[in-house]
Amino acid sequence: MTGPWEGLKRAFRLPLGRRGVKGEVADELAFHLQERIEELVAGGLSREAAEAEARARFGDLPAIGAQVEQIDRRMVRRRTLGDSLEALGRDARFALRALRRSPGFTLVAVLTLALGIGANTAIFSAVHGVLLRPLAVPGLDRLFVIQQNAPGLKLFGGQLSPPQIEDITKHDELFESFAGVSGTSFNLTGSGEPVRIIGVRTMGAFFELFGVRPALGRLYRPEDSENGSERVAVLTDGFWRTWGGADSGVVGRAIELNSRIYQVIGVLPASFRYQQTAQVYVPIAITPAVRERRGTWSTTAIGRVQPGITPEQMTAGLERITTEWRGGAPRSSSVDGQLFLSARSLVAARAGELQPILKLLMVAVLLVMLIGCANVANLQLVRAASREKELAVRAAMGSGRWPIVRQLMVESTLVAVAGGGLGIALGALAIQALKRMPTIALPALQDLHLDPSVLGFAAAVTVLSALVFGMAPALRAARADLHGMLREASRGSSAGPGRNRLLRMSVAAQVALSLMLLLGAGLLIRSLARLLGTDPGFRAAQVITFQVTLPAGTLQQSGYATFFARLSARLGAIPGVEAAGAVNDLPFAPGRNSSPFRIIGKPVAEGEPQRHADMRMVEGDYFKAIGIPVTRGRAFSAQDREGTQRVAVIDESLAREYFGSEDPIGRSVNQGPDALIVGVVGAIKHGDLGEPDKPTIYYPYGQAPWTTGLYLTLRTAREPGAIMAQARAVVAELDRNLPVHDIRLMQERVDDSLGARRLAMLVLTGFAALALLLAVLGVYGVLSYSTSRRTHEVGIRLALGAVPGDVVRMVLGSGLLLAGAGLVLGLAGFLLLGRLLSSLLYGVTPYDPVTIAVGAGLVALSAAAAAWVPARRAARVDPLTALREE
Amino acid sequence: MASPDLDLLRGTLDLLLLKTLSWGPMHGLGVVRWIEQTTHQRLLIEEGALYPALHRLEERGWLEAEWGYTEKGRRAKYYRLTQLGRRQLTAEMSKWARYSEAVRLVLTAEGIR
Numbered sequence: 001m002t003g004p005w006e007g008l009k010r011a012f013r014l015p016l017g018r019r020g021v022k023g024e025v026a027d028e029l030a031f032h033l034q035e036r037i038e039e040l041v042a043g044g045l046s047r048e049a050a051e052a053e054a055r056a057r058f059g060d061l062p063a064i065g066a067q068v069e070q071i072d073r074r075m076v077r078r079r080t081l082g083d084s085l086e087a088l089g090r091d092a093r094f095a096l097r098a099l100r101r102s103p104g105f106t107l108v109a110v111l112t113l114a115l116g117i118g119a120n121t122a123i124f125s126a127v128h129g130v131l132l133r134p135l136a137v138p139g140l141d142r143l144f145v146i147q148q149n150a151p152g153l154k155l156f157g158g159q160l161s162p163p164q165i166e167d168i169t170k171h172d173e174l175f176e177s178f179a180g181v182s183g184t185s186f187n188l189t190g191s192g193e194p195v196r197i198i199g200v201r202t203m204g205a206f207f208e209l210f211g212v213r214p215a216l217g218r219l220y221r222p223e224d225s226e227n228g229s230e231r232v233a234v235l236t237d238g239f240w241r242t243w244g245g246a247d248s249g250v251v252g253r254a255i256e257l258n259s260r261i262y263q264v265i266g267v268l269p270a271s272f273r274y275q276q277t278a279q280v281y282v283p284i285a286i287t288p289a290v291r292e293r294r295g296t297w298s299t300t301a302i303g304r305v306q307p308g309i310t311p312e313q314m315t316a317g318l319e320r321i322t323t324e325w326r327g328g329a330p331r332s333s334s335v336d337g338q339l340f341l342s343a344r345s346l347v348a349a350r351a352g353e354l355q356p357i358l359k360l361l362m363v364a365v366l367l368v369m370l371i372g373c374a375n376v377a378n379l380q381l382v383r384a385a386s387r388e389k390e391l392a393v394r395a396a397m398g399s400g401r402w403p404i405v406r407q408l409m410v411e412s413t414l415v416a417v418a419g420g421g422l423g424i425a426l427g428a429l430a431i432q433a434l435k436r437m438p439t440i441a442l443p444a445l446q447d448l449h450l451d452p453s454v455l456g457f458a459a460a461v462t463v464l465s466a467l468v469f470g471m472a473p474a475l476r477a478a479r480a481d482l483h484g485m486l487r488e489a490s491r492g493s494s495a496g497p498g499r500n501r502l503l504r505m506s507v508a509a510q511v512a513l514s515l516m517l518l519l520g521a522g523l524l525i526r527s528l529a530r531l532l533g534t535d536p537g538f539r540a541a542q543v544i545t546f547q548v549t550l551p552a553g554t555l556q557q558s559g560y561a562t563f564f565a566r567l568s569a570r571l572g573a574i575p576g577v578e579a580a581g582a583v584n585d586l587p588f589a590p591g592r593n594s595s596p597f598r599i600i601g602k603p604v605a606e607g608e609p610q611r612h613a614d615m616r617m618v619e620g621d622y623f624k625a626i627g628i629p630v631t632r633g634r635a636f637s638a639q640d641r642e643g644t645q646r647v648a649v650i651d652e653s654l655a656r657e658y659f660g661s662e663d664p665i666g667r668s669v670n671q672g673p674d675a676l677i678v679g680v681v682g683a684i685k686h687g688d689l690g691e692p693d694k695p696t697i698y699y700p701y702g703q704a705p706w707t708t709g710l711y712l713t714l715r716t717a718r719e720p721g722a723i724m725a726q727a728r729a730v731v732a733e734l735d736r737n738l739p740v741h742d743i744r745l746m747q748e749r750v751d752d753s754l755g756a757r758r759l760a761m762l763v764l765t766g767f768a769a770l771a772l773l774l775a776v777l778g779v780y781g782v783l784s785y786s787t788s789r790r791t792h793e794v795g796i797r798l799a800l801g802a803v804p805g806d807v808v809r810m811v812l813g814s815g816l817l818l819a820g821a822g823l824v825l826g827l828a829g830f831l832l833l834g835r836l837l838s839s840l841l842y843g844v845t846p847y848d849p850v851t852i853a854v855g856a857g858l859v860a861l862s863a864a865a866a867a868w869v870p871a872r873r874a875a876r877v878d879p880l881t882a883l884r885e886e
Numbered sequence: 887m888a889s890p891d892l893d894l895l896r897g898t899l900d901l902l903l904l905k906t907l908s909w910g911p912m913h914g915l916g917v918v919r920w921i922e923q924t925t926h927q928r929l930l931i932e933e934g935a936l937y938p939a940l941h942r943l944e945e946r947g948w949l950e951a952e953w954g955y956t957e958k959g960r961r962a963k964y965y966r967l968t969q970l971g972r973r974q975l976t977a978e979m980s981k982w983a984r985y986s987e988a989v990r991l992v993l994t995a996e997g998i999r
Contacts, residue, residue: 059934
């Protein structure tokens, strides 16, 4: 009997023989029966009797067979699983060992992937947080902001008035629900110090639009604003916790806003974040007076369109509405005739100015990712090439192709996982760093955190890179003529030249991409530098600003004028204050008033667009306080008050544009009432250092108290804290219940306006540096590889009398050629795409020669540096060893 | 052997199988024959019930199986005790000894005092 106990190692390790479970079980049981039958026949029974007896003794054959099959199947399943896991574990261990043997490759590959994925994660989190996440609302894609456009007034993307919103609400064929919302602020009094709080006024189905349910109490309904007298308020979660003390009995409490009593009827949930800073929501009281003022366009209109409305239907519907407003008259060239409404997706509207920057960043990130991927792919190719022999030997020893491919895949998976894990960690760090950067004052970034969906994205990228990078060399290994390789000299397989070309192309591409990023960053840096150097038109240093707002409707117009005149004078009297003044719209603060105007004696010519100018009301020594020079005539004085000749001061840009060389003093402008020009002041930047000059007309507040809140500006060389304490005291003297808010240094306001640009510049520079680093690594890698393969050739040259210098030149030459190709490619690409940057640039064109020269020079130098090491190494080769090496 | 207590029967059968195979590898029929011989035909096992038991023991790792050839040249599946099986056998045997001793004590007791 053959010893079945001898071949035990082969026993049952692989899925049961060729017959499978069913067959084997059948065989086993059949054997038993056969033997029994023969035994019985030998004992004298007939064939049939023996069969019957054997069956009877055995039992229920089919049932037993089924039972045994079940057991065997279970065994097979478990063993196959066990085997696979074991194989995987083996592969993993081998892979780790192989990776440890080439630490250079492993480190660079992991780092490259980590940097690429980390950058991706950080930027995508930012984009996600700022652009995409803010509102998690049902039917978000159907929410639109309806804006008013009056080309005749050079007004685009403007707001509407409450009566207009009421009109649109009636069009329920277009809109499922419609609402109006406008920001405001209140003086909160009645409990301790008066405080300025941010409020939101709404009309229509506002809360319904966002699907908000109250966390406490109830929310007011559209009807509450229509009857115009209900004074109710809804608190936000944050405000409920601070002012309301998180008291669940807050419903019914009275709250005093602008000296009027409102009743708190509910609290919003913490998840509702239409406006981050809002503290209280009140209804817009639509009184008959409000209904008359159709031209006060200061309410944002938002609506949810009916499902199934196409953009064409929307446009047609909005056109119908404006025709209705014109009383049925068609479009014409008059101001009213040109009015039209447009719809903008809510998500897009809120992203605002950040959009172009974020898009740019996303492109940059993708480029970096591409470069990183190219790098890792190169590394894989190079490494696979150097392991051809090892793999060939394994295959020859019977390893089979699939295990080899599997092991290579496991290796690249390990690299990808390590790179991805590190990348996510780096990304989280980068996000923390972004949040803390002091130079970037973007409120939307405060909320930044590592998003789970971004994490998922990073994981997906990781897995993808594993597959993509591992696949190529693995398949190549599987397909290659392994036996042929063993026979050939180690100089390389027949696939050598092809692979080399691929490598060189890929490195050239990396150089090209990094040049593009560098140039982009360089342009942004120059733009920012230019902006920072731009004169805003006033002297921002040593100026403190703050806001004081009187509640509307509590005083007669003259009362406001008197109040601010007194306030201004008293502030100016504080020791240490060189000048004090006030203005309705401060430069670099939110809010700008502008309006059409006429020049008496200079009518608008045919075809000339309507004239538009910014409108400012100033009090006290405003110009002196903020440092706007008076270039002609005089500034306002105490004589210019209610009842006296209406006067105005224009700025240089208006004077230049409309008066040219004529003297504007003595002429009149009309932006409402006629006003006599008595002086000209310098033009200033109102909101952005890069903006073009806009004509501005200043009026004395005493003659035009058309707003109840002003920005006070104090020029002082003394320490701001001390001065503010005294300023507060002055305000309290005049009115105990008046809060002083939005206290900031003027210089801060100017600096902050550059926040978004700074962010873009910093990040892009970071990316460009990263890209350059990766490209340098790529050049280095490729040159190392190609020179190492050419040691034989180098040896021959050296033996034949070449000087090491020649070798260095040869390698450097090929490296520079590579870089040169990349530079040309990159330049071409940048010239093509550079135009896309123009909206972010200031003072430089995308074709700025200085930037291009510096950028190209930097890349060339880096490439040369990268080529230096392999060049030196090649030159130091000992010719004898090189020749001996196959 | 008809018995109402299936669990006890299975456990006992397993013990017998382990012990039988401790003498050397056998195929299923061989086990049956050996038990019949040793017990002088007094213990008659339903032959079919053997196979699920053998396979279960193999699943547990107490037996190992391999295809081999009989003297007549027929293909048969042979079972052999593993190291683990051997240890299990020892444990089961001492358990059985204790069990049967306990039963003996009860059966030979002199009655309630």
